[in-house]
Amino acid sequence: DIQMTQSPSSLSASVGDRVTITCQASQDISNYLNWYQQRPGKGPKVLIYDASALETGVPSRFSGGGSGTTFTFTISSLHPEDFGTYFCQQYDETPYTFGQGTTLEIK
């Protein structure tokens, strides 16, 4: 299975801050990576697909980048509603696998 290592596991930031999360794949997955946001008690929501494509309706402050084994997810200017858990997911091959998640707390 492809292992996805996500960091940091948690972070606390202030409104307006720039936040970056990293996901490392155990092997080359090209750009077959998605990013999801999960708020407490809710099902996750896709924000970025194909490593860098912004899902329809998702604010442009969210962005993704990278290819191969190293990927980044960035919120350019943090909003209060951005709290929750973010995780990456590879779909280069099955079984699809996920990062462990990054819990984002708003200070």
Add this chain to the structure above:
Amino acid sequence: QVQLLESGPGLVKPSETLSLTCTVSGGSLGSYYWTWLRQPPHKGLEWIGYVHNSGDTDSNPSLRSRVTMSLDTSNKLSLKLNSVTAADTAVYYCVRGRGMATIPFTLWGQGTLAIVSS
């Protein structure tokens, strides 16, 4: 608006079979790929597998011998996991892919918690 609702027994005894249903409201199964995922308490998501009305299906090798996924009616799908242990305690999600693809997971249910305990 299409919504997904997972349902199940909540509590299952070890060695028994966990049976879950996902009901699609406001729509039908159509020709989408339907995937089951789970998330143990305080852990990451695990992909269980997907099923499609063409017969295309795939599942996680770690669960393959114990899992059955099916499309039951025009708006219901089910997951059965046999010989459960405490390690199968998790929130189980039913999700739908985009268009004719399995990925990305664009529509999620709220999830249903299944606890394995005697």
